[in-house]
Amino acid sequence: MRVAVVGGGAVGLTAAYDLAARDIDVTLFERGEYDAARSDASATPADGSSARAAGVLYDAYAEDIDAEIGGRALERFREFSGDDGFEFRQCPYVMVAREGDEAAADAMATSVERMRVHGREVSVVDPEELGDRFPLRTDDMLAAAVAENAGWTDPASYVSAMAAKARHAGVAFETGRSVGLSVDPPGVVDSGGRRTERRDDGATREFDAVLVATGAQTKRLFAEAGVAVPMKPYRVQALTGREAYDGPMVYDATAGVYFRPHPIGVLAGDGTVPVEANLDEWNRDADDWFVDDIRAALTERADYDLDVAQAWAGLCAATPDGDPLLGELREGVFVAAGWQGHGFMRAPATGEAIAKQILGEDGGIASFDPRRFSGDETFEVREGMALD
Ligand SMILES: Cc1cc2nc3c(=O)[nH]c(=O)nc-3n(C[C@H](O)[C@H](O)[C@H](O)COP(=O)(O)OP(=O)(O)OC[C@H]3O[C@@H](n4cnc5c(N)ncnc54)[C@H](O)[C@@H]3O)c2cc1C
Incomplete structure (x- = not known):
């Protein structure tokens, strides 16, 4: 064949x-x-x-097929780790909803329940307990959850x-x-x-x-x-910052921002532009508003002072x-x-x-x-x- x-x-x-x-x-x-x-x-x-x-990288999905695929993918990332310069770095993934964002808090609670039905190692946690475990600001949190089977890689x-x-x-x-x-x-x-x-x-x-x-x-x-x-291509964005960050991976659902440790400091992103991108002329650099949003979210959530090393955009595809x-x-x-x-x-x-x-x-x-x-x-x- x-x-x-x-x-x-x-x-x-x-x-x-x-x-x-x-x-x-x-x-x-x-x-x-x-x-x-x-x-x-x-x-x-x-x-x-x-x-x-x-x-x-995480396997914290609510739908059956997503949880199955997410779990298998992590299993293989671990299997491949150490081969040909690839390394999987174990690191918990924290999801956060801020005070006033009941919709995100409710969605998180429902999703976590469904993830757990699929045997995913995810739990809703008290923000105060989260603050004891990780170097994160929690006084403005309405709800939080932690997925343990997660990590990051280059x-x-x-x-x-x-x-x-x-x-x-x-x-x-x-x-x-x-x-x-x-x-x-x-x-x-x-x-x-x-x-x-x-x-x-x-x-x-x-x-x-x-x-x-x-x-x-x-x-x-x-x-x-x-x-x-x-299928529609659309832009999303990411950046790296030079100051050290050794906390967990975080998705702040209210701010629409995620960040994780990175060898040079931190990597943060999202910056979704929810319109169909023109494949012939899309901007490969990050937008100023995205960098400002990340700067604010990192300060508020992790008391992190952003010194941007690189900021870029790329394309995802929606269905x-x-x-x-x-x-x-x-x-x-x-x-x-x-x-x-x-x-x-x-x-x-x-x-x-x-x-x-x-x-x-x-x-x-x-x-x-x-x-x-x-x-x-x-x-x-x-x-x-x-x-x-
Ligand atoms: C800023 C950013 C952050 C992201 N973060 C994450 C994340 O943390 N976790 C996650 O799961 N996903 C993330 N994504 C999404 C992820 O990057 C994509 O879903 C994934 O890389 C898709 O892989 P792929 O192999 O399908 O496509 P691609 O990596 O895009 O590969 C497609 C390849 O096809 C080639 N190609 C295209 N047309 C032709 C042609 N006509 N002939 C020959 N070759 C062709 C291209 O050159 C390209 O190399 C992120 C995306 C961006 C932009």
Whole structure:
């Protein structure tokens, strides 16, 4: 069996590795260049979202399938930790609702109850007790919860490690040029164009199956092949700060901000801009309002004085119901995209699941079947982190 994987971010690489580890002949097409200074495909292509992600990892999900996938992903992150420069750092994840934000507090209580039904190690805690355990300000908190099975990593190191694993498992890499999609027959349209440049007159290379894991570009890739998928790219933002921070990971639901420890100090983010981004001209730098919001939230929550090291934006992809499109969309054509801001932390499990499905096995992802939509749905972009 010959499989093409289009897109070499966290998801495509995981799927390619899992397929090749089962002796499948896999070619991975990535329009970005991996680190040219190294002979192996080992650095993250700068174009993808995986290189821009925050690396916040947890299994604290309320829905059955999400909890299952979140749990499996953490299991694999732990398994891979120590390989090829990748490291999983255990760290609890604290969720907070401030006084006056009853809606977030109620949503948190309901979600925690459902997470616990799935055996997740999450509990609602008294803000005062939280303050005893962690260096956080708690006097303005209405409610808080702690998820223990959580941690963080450098997302680029996961991509590097998976690229190295995929190469060792026999995946052939074709990088540095954008390819198009052929749906019937399943294949890639190899134009010879560099990066985003693409011609429509290229030859089609047929495969037994094609997996499209092109992140925020997925809607466009399918549209160019004549298939409508309901997906909207939107901007989210993150920054790093230089002062040391050694508290837990925190999601302040009222402020709409998360932060975590980082080797140089702190990493913080969210900054969702809930409108469809223009794929040809989106701003890769963070907005001033985002930096101001983070500065305020870090001071209020952790008495942290922000000295910005780097601030950036990246793209996520929304779907009508907030769930991914993960499965076979047309015969032999599979899709893995639409993560609503949670694609990195689930990649070890979603990549594995789609690889199983390509091999005709049950990947346990029937409820993410991309054929649940017709493709012409109208919908608004929803904030991915919100507790609801
Ligand atoms: C600021 C920020 C913070 C985030 N924080 C988190 C977090 O803490 N936890 C979390 O789970 N998620 C987070 N996310 C979301 C996460 O980054 C994505 O969901 C995830 O990385 C998606 O991985 P992917 O492999 O599907 O896509 P990508 O990493 O985007 O990979 C797709 C690849 O396809 C390639 N490509 C596109 N078109 C073509 C083509 N035509 N031909 C060849 N190659 C092509 C691209 O170059 C790219 O490398 C964050 C996102 C951002 C922007």
